[in-house]
Amino acid sequence: xxxxxxxxGKPPAxxxxxxxxxxxxxxxxxxxxxxxxxxxxxxxxxxxxGCGSGTISLSxxxxxxxxxxxxxxxxxxxxxxxxxxAETAGVKNIEFQQGSIxxxxxxxxxxxxxxxxxxxxxxxxxxxALREMLRVTKRGGIVAAREGDYETECIWxxxxxxxxxxxxxxxxxxxxxxxxxSGRQLFSWALKAGAEPSEVTLSYSTWSYHTLSExxxxxxxxxxxxxxxxxxxxxxxxxxxxENDFEEMAKAxxxxxxxxxxxxxxxxxxxLVQK
Amino acid sequence: xxxxxxxxGKPPAxxxxxxxxxxxxxxxxxxxxxxxxxxxxxxxxxxxxGCGSGTISLSxxxxxxxxxxxxxxxxxxxxxxxxxxAETAGVKNIEFQQGSIxxxxxxxxxxxxxxxxxxxxxxxxxxxALREMLRVTKRGGIVAAREGDYETECIWxxxxxxxxxxxxxxxxxxxxxxxxxSGRQLFSWALKAGAEPSEVTLSYSTWSYHTLSExxxxxxxxxxxxxxxxxxxxxxxxxxxxENDFEEMAKAxxxxxxxxxxxxxxxxxxxLVQK
Numbered sequence: 001x002x003x004x005x006x007x008x009g010k011p012p013a014x015x016x017x018x019x020x021x022x023x024x025x026x027x028x029x030x031x032x033x034x035x036x037x038x039x040x041x042x043x044x045x046x047x048x049x050g051c052g053s054g055t056i057s058l059s060x061x062x063x064x065x066x067x068x069x070x071x072x073x074x075x076x077x078x079x080x081x082x083x084x085x086a087e088t089a090g091v092k093n094i095e096f097q098q099g100s101i102x103x104x105x106x107x108x109x110x111x112x113x114x115x116x117x118x119x120x121x122x123x124x125x126x127x128x129a130l131r132e133m134l135r136v137t138k139r140g141g142i143v144a145a146r147e148g149d150y151e152t153e154c155i156w157x158x159x160x161x162x163x164x165x166x167x168x169x170x171x172x173x174x175x176x177x178x179x180x181x182s183g184r185q186l187f188s189w190a191l192k193a194g195a196e197p198s199e200v201t202l203s204y205s206t207w208s209y210h211t212l213s214e215x216x217x218x219x220x221x222x223x224x225x226x227x228x229x230x231x232x233x234x235x236x237x238x239x240x241x242x243e244n245d246f247e248e249m250a251k252a253x254x255x256x257x258x259x260x261x262x263x264x265x266x267x268x269x270x271x272l273v274q275k
Numbered sequence: 276x277x278x279x280x281x282x283x284g285k286p287p288a289x290x291x292x293x294x295x296x297x298x299x300x301x302x303x304x305x306x307x308x309x310x311x312x313x314x315x316x317x318x319x320x321x322x323x324x325g326c327g328s329g330t331i332s333l334s335x336x337x338x339x340x341x342x343x344x345x346x347x348x349x350x351x352x353x354x355x356x357x358x359x360x361a362e363t364a365g366v367k368n369i370e371f372q373q374g375s376i377x378x379x380x381x382x383x384x385x386x387x388x389x390x391x392x393x394x395x396x397x398x399x400x401x402x403x404a405l406r407e408m409l410r411v412t413k414r415g416g417i418v419a420a421r422e423g424d425y426e427t428e429c430i431w432x433x434x435x436x437x438x439x440x441x442x443x444x445x446x447x448x449x450x451x452x453x454x455x456x457s458g459r460q461l462f463s464w465a466l467k468a469g470a471e472p473s474e475v476t477l478s479y480s481t482w483s484y485h486t487l488s489e490x491x492x493x494x495x496x497x498x499x500x501x502x503x504x505x506x507x508x509x510x511x512x513x514x515x516x517x518e519n520d521f522e523e524m525a526k527a528x529x530x531x532x533x534x535x536x537x538x539x540x541x542x543x544x545x546x547l548v549q550k
Contacts, residue, residue, distance in 0.1 A: 152427040154479075154542050156459040184431035187485075188536035197535035204429075204481045204540040210462075260472035261463035265479040267429050267542055 018052055019085070020217065023059040026117050029203050029270040030144045034063065037112060037142070042066040047111040049101050049133060050074070050119030054082030054094075061086070061094040070111075072099040101129040106136045113137070115144040120189070124177035130193035134275055143190075143273040148207075149183025152267040157259060161252025165222070168240050168249065172231065175238040183269030190273050201272040208265035218264060219257035226250040293327055294360070295492065298334040301392050304478050304545040305419045309338065312387060312417070317341040322386040324376050324408060325349070325394030329357030329369075335390075336361070336369040345386075347374040376404040381411045388412075390419040395464070399452035405468035409550055418465075418548040423482075424458025427542040432534060436527025440497070443515050443524065447506065450513040458544030465548050476547040483540035493539060494532035501525040 023031065038044055044067035048057040051071030061069040071082055076098040086094050099105045101119060114133045120126035133143045150170055155162050170180045179185060183204070190200045209218040225231040226246045235241050241249075256262045298306065313319055319342035323332040326346030336344040346357055351373040361369050374380045376394060389408045395401035408418045425445055430437050445455045454460060458479070465475045484493040500506040501521045510516050516524075531537045 149429050152429050152540075152542060154424050154427050154456075154459045156456075156463065181429075181431075184429045184538060184540070187538065188431065191536055202485045202538060204483045204485075204538075206479045206481050206542060208479045210477045210479075261466055263459060263462065263477060263479075263544075265427075265459070265542055265544075267427060267481060267540055269538075269540075 019055045021056050021117070023056055023063060025207075026056055027060075027115065027144070027146060029146065029205060030113070030115060030142070030272065031063070033142055033144075033272060034060075034113060038064055038067070041112065043068070044112045045110065046070070046113040046115070047072065047104075047106070047133075047136065049099075049104070049114065049116040049129075051082060051096065053078055054085050054096060056117055057082070057096070058086045058089050058091045058094055061091045062089075065093065067093065067112075069094045070106075071096040072101075072104065074098070074100050102132055104132055104136050108135055109138045109141075110136050111138065112141045113144065114141070115146075117146050118148060120145055120186070121147045121150070121173065121180070121182035122176060122178040126179065126182070126185075127189045127192035130189055130195075130273070134193060134195070134273065137275050139275055141275050143275065144271065145186055146205075146268050146270045147182035147186060149267045149269055150180035152183070154263075154265045155256075156261065156263050157256070159252040159255060161248045161250075162256060164241070164245060165226075165249040165252065168235055168245075171240045172234055172238065175240065176234075183267055186269040186271045190271050193273075195273050199274045201274075203270045205268050205270060206265055207268055208263060210263035210265075215257040215262055219253040222253045223250040226253070294330045296331050296392070298331055298338060300482075301331055302335070302390065302419070302421060304421065304480060305388070305390060305417075305547065306338070308417055308419075308547060309335075309388060313339055313342070316387065318343070319387045320385065321345070321388040321390070322347065322379075322381070322408075322411065324379070324389065324391040324404075326357060326371065328353055329360050329371060331392055332357070332371070333361045333364050333366045333369055336366045337364075340368065342368065342387075344369045345381075346371040347376075347379065349373070349375050377407055379407055379411050383410055384413045384416075385411050386413065387416045388419065389416070390421075392421050393423060395420055395461070396422045396425070396448065396455070396457035397451060397453040401454065401457070401460075402464045402467035405464055405470075405548070409468060409470070409548065412550045414550055416550050418550065419546065420461060421480075421543050421545045422457035422461060424542045424544055425455035427458070429538075429540045430531075431536065431538050432531070434527040434530060436523045436525075437531060439516070439520060440501075440524040440527065443510055443520075446515040447509055447513065450515065451509075458542055461544040461546045465546050468548075470548050474549045476549075478545045480543050480545060481540055482543055483538060485538035485540075490532040490537055494528040497528045498525040501528070 046069045048071045051057045057071035079096045082096040114137045187202045319339045321344045323346045326332045332346035354371045357371040389412045462477045
């Protein structure tokens with residue numbers, strides 16, 4: 001999902017966390033299918049919906065050098081950063097534009113692959129989004145989605161501030177109309193979007209932070225958000241916590257980063273829908 | 276963990292669930308290390324602790340044809356089945372014997388690899404078990420453990436009987452002295468067993484049932500246990516449910532197996548400890 005560029009031009013706090021994402025670490029479930037489709041059609045057209053700052057999109061573009069990637073995000077403010085990231089990476093076969101997942105600015109059957117990552121978890125009618133993703137996908141193409149299942153979040157050690165943070169995040173997702181248990185519901189949403197059961201392939205995978213460098217990236221990103229990012233503003237607006245609460249949570253993340261035995265993991269649901 | 280052979284000689288109810296386990300689907304985190312150790316020493320000695328009916332042990336034995344596998348289980352009653360499974364598979368480089376994870380019947384530094392799967396989650400002092408596993412492992416060898424994190428269990432659809440079942444299982448684990456959140460605690464237990472942080476590698480992986488055949492195996496195995504297995508007896512003994520509750524849970528598992536959109540997934544923690 002989109003992130004705002006800070007007024008001072010620095011990358012937004014979330015970027016530290018989100019820009020480690022690539023097709024390889026966040027869409028591994030889709031890559032065998034993409035590779036087999038590429039064999040018969042090297043000029044695949046791929047749409048990445050809710051592309052944010054575009055690191056996943058541009059790694060897809062590297063995988064299909066004779067193809068083309070379009071990244072779309074509802075938040076136009078993030079797009080200069082997406083384009084800058086693509087330029088820094090030297091990726092040319094890509095473009096970014098503003099658009100809503102509910103009303104994608106493309107004709108029917110435009111793309112071979114239409115995918116999203118951590119987008120449906122934040123929105124109110126994910127089945128409508130999947131139906132719209134199916135609309136812009138060619139017959140014989142694929143719609144792919146990977147979404148966290150926030151209720152499976154698994155944190156050690158069990159510091160009270162981290163428990164509060166978990167509740168804050170679930171509260172923010174729900175307050176925004178999202179679904180914390182998205183991962184487990186993806187298959188049912190695909191059916192609600194009109195797919196037949198035989199057209200949907202489900203899988204689960206894991207994502208975790210546990211090495212020292214991963215813990216530092218995670219802790220720093222979350223502390224930045226708790227002490228000054230957009231998440232803090234939203235949480236205050238929805239009365240999901242006080243400034244003291246946020247400081248307790250940030251201190252807990254700092255303590256967590258220092259612990260050798262600390263880790264954070266979560267299950268992700270994944271679907272491939274054959275159109 | 277061990278399972279009793281039924282008096283009529285049929286495989287125990289749990290076997291349906293447990294005997295799909297192999298080194299490939301249950302110890303993938305260990306295989307690259309095993310392969311690299313095998314290159315320099317093809318005659319690796321591997322100990323599988325809490326081997327149960329031995330399907331993981333015998334698939335390890337196939338991977339090290341010039342090596343040797345020993346399977347140990349605290350429950351001597353399961354061992355005829357373990358031996359029969361090895362014989363059926365035509366695996367010769369394996370033996371099974373009775374023994375406790377707290378007091379392994381082997382000299383110091385006997386094995387190159389000592390591993391367990393879904394064992395520490397059931398016992399009271401998992402760090403003592405890891406210390407004992409380290410004792411019987413050679414210097415330069417590896418201790419490996421993979422354990423579920425039951426609090427991350429992720430079930431769809433959310434039928435009330437399945438919610439009750441989740442609580443029953445967590446209650447049974449705790450009543451038996453086990454730790455439902457084992458997956459996330461493995462690293463800390465390795466430190467408590469005497470390992471240095473730099474000697475421990477942590478990872479997480481997923482395990483799930485969602486295809487029709489997987490759902491049938493899972494549902495049938497759990498229904499058998501709820502309607503007549505040892506789990507039911509234990510649950511009645513610890514007053515964790517009534518016969519009506521167990522029937523409600525079994526019916527919910529039957530309904531779950533029929534649903535196209537149904538799935539069950541769980542996070543597993545994994546450690547490799549370099550001795």
